[in-house]
Amino acid sequence: MTTATARPTVPISARDFKSDYNPIWCPGCGDYSVVLSFTRAFASLGLRPENTAVVSGIGCSSRIPAYLTSYGFHGVHGRSLAAAAGLKLARPDLTVVVASGDGDGYSIGGNHFMHACRRNVDMTYVVMDNHVYGMTKGQPSPTTEPDWNSKLSPGGTGVRTFHPLVIALAAGANFVARAFSGDPSGTANVLVEAIKTPGFSFVEILSPCVTFRPEQREWKNAVRPAPVGTTNDPARAARYIMTDDGFNLGILYRGERAPYQPPMGRGNKQPADLEKGFAI
Amino acid sequence: MTTATARPTVPISARDFKSDYNPIWCPGCGDYSVVLSFTRAFASLGLRPENTAVVSGIGCSSRIPAYLTSYGFHGVHGRSLAAAAGLKLARPDLTVVVASGDGDGYSIGGNHFMHACRRNVDMTYVVMDNHVYGMTKGQPSPTTEPDWNSKLSPGGTGVRTFHPLVIALAAGANFVARAFSGDPSGTANVLVEAIKTPGFSFVEILSPCVTFRPEQREWKNAVRPAPVGTTNDPARAARYIMTDDGFNLGILYRGERAPYQPPMGRGNKQPADLEKGFAI
Amino acid sequence: MTDVKKGAGAAARTSVSVAVTGSGGAGVMTAGNMLLAAAAKAGWYGLMVRSSGPQIRGGEAAALCRFATHPLDCLDDRFDVLVAVDWENLHRFADEIPLDSASLLVGDPAQGNPPEVYVKSAARYAQLGIKGIAKAISGSWPNMVVLGVAAGLIGLPKDAVRAVVEKTLKKSRDGLAPSLAAVEAGYEAASRIGGDAKLAPPGPRSEPRWLISGNQAAGYGAVRGGVRFVAGYPITPATEVLEWLAPALADVGGVLVQAEDELASINMIIGASFGGVPSLTATSGPGLSLMIEALGLAVAAEVPIVVVDVMRGGPSTGIPAKSEQSDVSIAVNGLHGDAPRIVVAPNSVSDCLVTTQWAVHLAETLQSPAIVLSDQFFGQTRAVVDRPPDATYAGRRLTAAPNADAYKRYAVTESGISPMAIPGNPGTAYTADGLEHTDRGIPSSGARDHTIQLAKRERKLLGHEYGDFWADIEGEGDIAVVTFGSCTGPVREARSRAAADGVQTRLVSMRLLAPAQADRLAKALAGVKRVLVVEQNHSGQFLKYLRSEFQLPGEVKSFRRPGPLPIRADELHHQLVDWSRA
Amino acid sequence: MTDVKKGAGAAARTSVSVAVTGSGGAGVMTAGNMLLAAAAKAGWYGLMVRSSGPQIRGGEAAALCRFATHPLDCLDDRFDVLVAVDWENLHRFADEIPLDSASLLVGDPAQGNPPEVYVKSAARYAQLGIKGIAKAISGSWPNMVVLGVAAGLIGLPKDAVRAVVEKTLKKSRDGLAPSLAAVEAGYEAASRIGGDAKLAPPGPRSEPRWLISGNQAAGYGAVRGGVRFVAGYPITPATEVLEWLAPALADVGGVLVQAEDELASINMIIGASFGGVPSLTATSGPGLSLMIEALGLAVAAEVPIVVVDVMRGGPSTGIPAKSEQSDVSIAVNGLHGDAPRIVVAPNSVSDCLVTTQWAVHLAETLQSPAIVLSDQFFGQTRAVVDRPPDATYAGRRLTAAPNADAYKRYAVTESGISPMAIPGNPGTAYTADGLEHTDRGIPSSGARDHTIQLAKRERKLLGHEYGDFWADIEGEGDIAVVTFGSCTGPVREARSRAAADGVQTRLVSMRLLAPAQADRLAKALAGVKRVLVVEQNHSGQFLKYLRSEFQLPGEVKSFRRPGPLPIRADELHHQLVDWSRA
Ligand SMILES: Cc1ncc(C[n+]2csc(CCOP(=O)(O)OP(=O)(O)O)c2C)c(N)n1
Ligand SMILES: Cc1ncc(C[n+]2csc(CCOP(=O)(O)OP(=O)(O)O)c2C)c(N)n1
Numbered sequence A, B: 001m002t003t004a005t006a007r008p009t010v011p012i013s014a015r016d017f018k019s020d021y022n023p024i025w026c027p028g029c030g031d032y033s034v035v036l037s038f039t040r041a042f043a044s045l046g047l048r049p050e051n052t053a054v055v056s057g058i059g060c061s062s063r064i065p066a067y068l069t070s071y072g073f074h075g076v077h078g079r080s081l082a083a084a085a086g087l088k089l090a091r092p093d094l095t096v097v098v099a100s101g102d103g104d105g106y107s108i109g110g111n112h113f114m115h116a117c118r119r120n121v122d123m124t125y126v127v128m129d130n131h132v133y134g135m136t137k138g139q140p141s142p143t144t145e146p147d148w149n150s151k152l153s154p155g156g157t158g159v160r161t162f163h164p165l166v167i168a169l170a171a172g173a174n175f176v177a178r179a180f181s182g183d184p185s186g187t188a189n190v191l192v193e194a195i196k197t198p199g200f201s202f203v204e205i206l207s208p209c210v211t212f213r214p215e216q217r218e219w220k221n222a223v224r225p226a227p228v229g230t231t232n233d234p235a236r237a238a239r240y241i242m243t244d245d246g247f248n249l250g251i252l253y254r255g256e257r258a259p260y261q262p263p264m265g266r267g268n269k270q271p272a273d274l275e276k277g278f279a280i
Numbered sequence C, D: 001m002t003d004v005k006k007g008a009g010a011a012a013r014t015s016v017s018v019a020v021t022g023s024g025g026a027g028v029m030t031a032g033n034m035l036l037a038a039a040a041k042a043g044w045y046g047l048m049v050r051s052s053g054p055q056i057r058g059g060e061a062a063a064l065c066r067f068a069t070h071p072l073d074c075l076d077d078r079f080d081v082l083v084a085v086d087w088e089n090l091h092r093f094a095d096e097i098p099l100d101s102a103s104l105l106v107g108d109p110a111q112g113n114p115p116e117v118y119v120k121s122a123a124r125y126a127q128l129g130i131k132g133i134a135k136a137i138s139g140s141w142p143n144m145v146v147l148g149v150a151a152g153l154i155g156l157p158k159d160a161v162r163a164v165v166e167k168t169l170k171k172s173r174d175g176l177a178p179s180l181a182a183v184e185a186g187y188e189a190a191s192r193i194g195g196d197a198k199l200a201p202p203g204p205r206s207e208p209r210w211l212i213s214g215n216q217a218a219g220y221g222a223v224r225g226g227v228r229f230v231a232g233y234p235i236t237p238a239t240e241v242l243e244w245l246a247p248a249l250a251d252v253g254g255v256l257v258q259a260e261d262e263l264a265s266i267n268m269i270i271g272a273s274f275g276g277v278p279s280l281t282a283t284s285g286p287g288l289s290l291m292i293e294a295l296g297l298a299v300a301a302e303v304p305i306v307v308v309d310v311m312r313g314g315p316s317t318g319i320p321a322k323s324e325q326s327d328v329s330i331a332v333n334g335l336h337g338d339a340p341r342i343v344v345a346p347n348s349v350s351d352c353l354v355t356t357q358w359a360v361h362l363a364e365t366l367q368s369p370a371i372v373l374s375d376q377f378f379g380q381t382r383a384v385v386d387r388p389p390d391a392t393y394a395g396r397r398l399t400a401a402p403n404a405d406a407y408k409r410y411a412v413t414e415s416g417i418s419p420m421a422i423p424g425n426p427g428t429a430y431t432a433d434g435l436e437h438t439d440r441g442i443p444s445s446g447a448r449d450h451t452i453q454l455a456k457r458e459r460k461l462l463g464h465e466y467g468d469f470w471a472d473i474e475g476e477g478d479i480a481v482v483t484f485g486s487c488t489g490p491v492r493e494a495r496s497r498a499a500a501d502g503v504q505t506r507l508v509s510m511r512l513l514a515p516a517q518a519d520r521l522a523k524a525l526a527g528v529k530r531v532l533v534v535e536q537n538h539s540g541q542f543l544k545y546l547r548s549e550f551q552l553p554g555e556v557k558s559f560r561r562p563g564p565l566p567i568r569a570d571e572l573h574h575q576l577v578d579w580s581r582a
């Protein structure tokens, strides 16, 4: 996180980060609480709407920017991390948070995910994982169980599920956590730490799709705080995450990699100075 | 590997798999020997040119199909794995090998790499890694050292290198190996095992770019057989690979996942039978 | 305007339009589907368009139905009957469900007052305590009452409705009886309300009929054309093509894979087709945009593939669930380099079948990518159609013989088509290439090879004999309407209304957009003094394309409007009549 | 045809073309670059095109140079002098380096015989033991001998050549003396060979001159226009734009990132520009194809960005290192939905600077994506140019004031341009959206919002006053040549040759392709009876585009040919003269 240039004059509450636009989500969708967690985290960090930007792709989860009062960017499907990296590199003074879904982030957006982890630009990546494409009405995503039946994959895809946290670690993310939308304050706390940690922070939020995966209502009984604390050893974290059942919550890894710094010259030349190279 | 339907009548030698078209590569390029390894592996497996297909993207390394006598597909940059998966799923009787480079495979093609590992279609993926974009004359690739100086990244990218073998394991590849183009028979042997192993096999071949990375001529002094044998435990393999220096050669992991089987109905209906669903 | 069958009495109409609306959970789509199924069963034609607000689930929804004694290709200009379960957000549908003084509005006064716009429409307002009726029948739902009301108002035989309800609810023994009772109560209410929205009796059913959506039809057309490999990535409003194909392909021994993205899906089908298996994908605008690079590969490497583009509102993510014809430019022009391709457009729900099948045939015959421009209206509309004819278009690729002498994959032939060696064929191994190449397929940057191969790829498309299927041409007269796709339905209706006013017009509904058929269009327009070009987009993409390829005769007018509202027969009718008198 | 300065004696020419060829390692590019630098130093104008075979390194290569007393925008039709270090694969360059009976071929008989095609050309063959001369000077290389020969033959002052050699080799003390000796030997040989290829003395140097490639010029134009963020992915022949920008941006406080692919690079620049920083990427056909989806996002969300497309041979991977103008269609038409965008094309190497700067200005002013259609010829040609004027085009985006009352990002204004709130600005937080939206930016699928926003986005481009810079218009006469980009150079030369034959023509070199400037073109073509449309592609993409947007007056002819061979002034000259007499 970079401190906003304009210092807050009036304290800002969570409510100030909500927008007046009504979500289009189904009643009971897990994503409602994620909005709450975002606003709480922003308020508790003392951010200001004008210095905060939330970037997203396409999907139910990706609709979040419009429900917040902050600068928002609702781009195309799967490319939110690229847009966010451009924004943060061009405007290092902003706090940049990216909101995505398991389809947007791990399927079409998978390459940017890996490379964002490597590049380690200072921003926070939040994926609302419901193991399904909600917006397009119920197709399997990379995190969907191989035997989940759907119209597009009768009898299941038969494809191994994608382990986002393992990939994030393997690719070099600097902060890896899992949260549950049913616990908005726990999620807000994780978001606060994610935003505060320099470099690329990845937060996977289990967020039920009550319409196409009604059985996910049971997730509230499955989640629990991870029995181990935060480690800064990627190998240890990998070992732990590879063997967990996907329901352990908390900050599982926090590293110390310096955030990406694009090559900078002295930066004090005028454009006309560049002409010297052409002169005969 | 699926056995070719047409049984070889005449034994085929490695030479029969070479084409008469002259490579465009620079003298001394590592990729020359990879052609040799391909032809030897194909011959020793008793494959036939007509039942073998080599699919590639764009890059110096991706030029390989034309230098072989087998069916070849030289597609667009970064998409070879997708084309190959389509080919193999439509034509399970063919032996499908994919040839790529570190730019083609890990940068623009990174998403297909991850998802190919997960999907586990029965094919072999060979990446000729020279830690540079050779074809476009010397830009950093994901495996390039962060401090390698180039015109496009003066002083280096500062970005952590990509660990292809770790990612392959984390994503679910069923066979993971490293080879060196300077050892064509060792490489051929690895290819034979990769092709024989059902599911998605990944072979990273260190293949020097003598033009843009002349220092890679020294690789021949750095490589050595891996001190550990092949394991079928992905966690063990991951631990080992994460800590090696990138120069240990051999088959580092071989799993037992069943290859991807697309959903199949009874498959015995006629198109007209499908009309019943529309009838009033 | 609603057609009235001559001599059938004022109350018996050949076409009736009914909308059923309600907010989340009211089940109006179910009611609409049952109405359609019952009408189909009873021998009428009909169609139903789903319309809903932006909510994923639970928002306001409308089932827009039209029934008739003849096949239908579009909605009518107005609705005869609107049955509203409640008034919530109904005003949002005002443009989509126009009422007038001849219309009937049925609604529940317990829910409040009808929206202002409908009060102003002067439609007759019949108050009906829908929720109350449902409540009185324990276990029943308002939508079943509505089903009965609507069916009763338009004169659907009760048997047909009962049969549909029974079939739908056969698994829920408890639900059936109350539902039937609710339908019964609806019929009673309808008879009290009365009105003149009764359908004329259906004609004899000469041929088998289907109830099908354009997306299903496209899927089946693909299978009939020989497609046995499909890769796709979900996107509204194309997903149903894939969802229909998934079990269907499995049944006929084919394969469907869900890809990680559209880049993968199109490259997968190119790989599969290189392997000799006719292949297809379905998508919409954003996905098509991602497929542009690989479409060029299919052109250069001469690999046949079909891409069904179910158009929606653009640009960018645009309006995902609504119809628009705004992907014409990208389809006919959107590749880098000189990249000839085939673009076809079905012009009715059932034509989605034959045109997709034709696209497969053309792609295979010409070893070229073919784009099928369908749209959300076709794709997601369910319609009662005559079973389409068994078209003979079957993919037939010119393949190389085993051990062909000195095989040249890109041999320069007179037709431009060269035998393609399919992997497995001995003695003809070659490398397919997106780099410019010699006739053997060896990469070449020489001017001669480039010119020869560019000309060959152009020639094979230009030289093909596409036959009469290139367009539907109807009528005579010196005014011609040139259109394509889902505008064809309203144009057809407008033409027959204009004819009733004594204004004769021609219709050219182009099924083959690219390659342009200049000579054929010139012939079709011979003697024409005025050309009206009709399309559903903002910038006149179709007209611009026509201008770039043809010299349109006489005075040319553009009639266009972007989605989501359909172009109506009524406005076209006026345009034609006014113009004829100008 | 080579211009001869009137009164300057038969041997003093205003333009001379020299090619230096050799196989791998012969150093012909170095020789060519030194020749160009020396000519520049001595006061001539000139340019050099690199041509090489498909090999990555070590294949045959040619430096195609032309020198003149006036600025140059293209190669000549033929070469006056060809100096060949060896004959290997020289025949491959036969089309690119045409010789005729007035040409001089210098080569080494020890390497064998000149290729058949050159023997047939009847060029004078001067035998010179190039390798032998080099061998005799210990530590020297044949390419330095060739440098001396070529410089001597065209009359470059020895001082200038020496100075360049000294500067280039200043770090290699040992290499300098032998190189200078080899150059000296080359000069001697040249004086023995003689010939009439001497350049007329250069005119006075009025303004500062630069030696620059089009790709560098585009990069500098971007910086001058205010671009401070660039993301890109390497691709031939655009990489040098990025490579020039990497250190340059760092120097002026900007940022360049190498992205993982083109999807990332364009989305990165959209994100950065959303953040208020003018942003750009550079690519070629395949990359542009991958950027199509996000270009639509920039249209819909109204985010200014610039994409420099350095065109190469297409379709698909095509011919990566050779020039072609075949991305016109995709640039002007290649987005899904109704997506107006800006397309500009520089028409000389140095114009790459000003036109790119203008593109940044237009993108920023109109909050729209702008595509710059450069090509491989411009991009990779190094040319001596007059320092371009200081254009005043600077990106100026209309931004929102802090705490703007009830801020509406997509407010409907008369111009269509709405103030854009830049993150950091308090009280104007909004969400930029690729979904169709209301004026506030709230997603909307309503017909009204859609029509309003489509019209607004169209209006802001159509209503802008682009000024005279939209095209370069020259001359009078009832034959007009309409062209763009790198065809402009040969057209200019052809026109002046035609004028010498008494045939007056007009030139319209369009710099602004989209939005189409119908009124301006009509004015430029007023009174014209014949229009020749010149472009370098196979299918006539530019002509088709013109036809789709304009009513071209009179008789229209298309003059086109795909790459890689350039369109030559000579053939255009004949076309114009023949046509004027037809
Ligand atoms: C290029 C492109 N392809 C496909 C789509 C259709 N699409 C919209 S959202 C979505 C998936 C969303 O899934 P996820 O990211 O998991 O979000 P959720 O709706 O489950 O929150 C898809 C495939 C699109 N908009 N653009
Ligand atoms: C879409 C697209 N983007 C960029 C390119 C340009 N390009 C060709 S090869 C290449 C990189 C090749 O690197 P690598 O895969 O490592 O192969 P190598 O040449 O090193 O063997 C690039 C960027 C292209 N052809 N297509």
Ligand code: SF4
Binding pocket: A024, A025, A026, A028, A029, A030, A031, A060, A061, A130, A134, A135, A208, A209, A210, A211, A212, C056, C057
């Ligand atoms: S479909 Fe699922 S993810 Fe989307 S809004 Fe409804 S419950 Fe939420």
Ligand code: SF4
Binding pocket: B024, B025, B026, B028, B029, B030, B031, B060, B061, B130, B134, B135, B208, B209, B210, B211, B212, D056, D057
């Ligand atoms: S550039 Fe490098 S990778 Fe390419 S051919 Fe030359 S040595 Fe090989």
Ligand SMILES: [Mg+2]
Binding pocket: A059, A101, A102, A103, A128, A129, A130, A131, A132, A133, A134, A141
């Ligand atoms: Mg999801």
Ligand SMILES: [Mg+2]
Binding pocket: B059, B101, B102, B103, B128, B129, B130, B131, B132, B133, B134, B141
């Ligand atoms: Mg490489």
